[in-house]
Amino acid sequence: MQTLTKLLLQEGLTRPIVSDTQIARVVEGTTQRRYNLVNRALNAGELHRLPRGLHLLSKPYRDFEHHPFALAQLMLPGSYVSLETALSFHGWIPETVYVSASIVPTSKSVSFDDELTGRFSYHPISTMEGHFLELVGRVTTEHQAMLVANPIRALMDLICLRKLEWQGLEWFEKSMRIESELLGGVTASQIFTLKSVYKQKRMQHYLAELEKALGFELLS
Numbered sequence: 001m002q003t004l005t006k007l008l009l010q011e012g013l014t015r016p017i018v019s020d021t022q023i024a025r026v027v028e029g030t031t032q033r034r035y036n037l038v039n040r041a042l043n044a045g046e047l048h049r050l051p052r053g054l055h056l057l058s059k060p061y062r063d064f065e066h067h068p069f070a071l072a073q074l075m076l077p078g079s080y081v082s083l084e085t086a087l088s089f090h091g092w093i094p095e096t097v098y099v100s101a102s103i104v105p106t107s108k109s110v111s112f113d114d115e116l117t118g119r120f121s122y123h124p125i126s127t128m129e130g131h132f133l134e135l136v137g138r139v140t141t142e143h144q145a146m147l148v149a150n151p152i153r154a155l156m157d158l159i160c161l162r163k164l165e166w167q168g169l170e171w172f173e174k175s176m177r178i179e180s181e182l183l184g185g186v187t188a189s190q191i192f193t194l195k196s197v198y199k200q201k202r203m204q205h206y207l208a209e210l211e212k213a214l215g216f217e218l219l220s
Helices: 003-010 020-026 031-043 068-075 083-089 151-162 169-175 188-195 201-213
Strands: 017-019 047-050 054-057 099-104 110-114 118-124 136-141 144-149
Touching: 003 020, 003 031, 017 020, 017 068, 020 031, 020 054, 031 047, 054 068, 068 099, 068 118, 068 144, 083 099, 083 144, 083 151, 144 151, 151 188, 151 201, 188 201
Parallel strands: 099 118
Antiparallel strands: 017 054, 047 054, 110 118, 136 144
């Protein structure tokens, strides 16, 4: 076992992901010494380098398996999982999605590819101030917490990102393969909340049409 790995275990740093900052706290001496110890652990296969100053501990040394959603939020704090990734997670689309796609409160899209942990993509959308995390819930699994959009929020994020126009309820089933029963579970309260999220007039029109198609306009 490499020196760095021993130090991490001694300090109880046995979660799957270890940051450069955590490593700097447990390694005494110069920056060069820390660099050398990290490289030895990498070469020995005890660490795997990830983007943005993160490292994955190898299986014999970590307490549990990492979850890609949790890793996505460690790479870009403030993000939440959405789009097709969240729709697949909730069972709204039949396809398996191999990219962990997230929404970020920034102005730039970015993506990271890693041979062990997969692909991560981040996309900005324009939202009203203070409403970025509406209909986004906390999911906990294997000692890891993650923020994941609920299905209708993920779907509207996708509509917003792709700048799609309203094409009727049939479009969801034909193009997204979303079953009508799932859309039938969307509530008037959720549509009302979503109207407070998006800045674009196009999205306000889209939500108004969706509200009408689901029969909620008659309730207001």
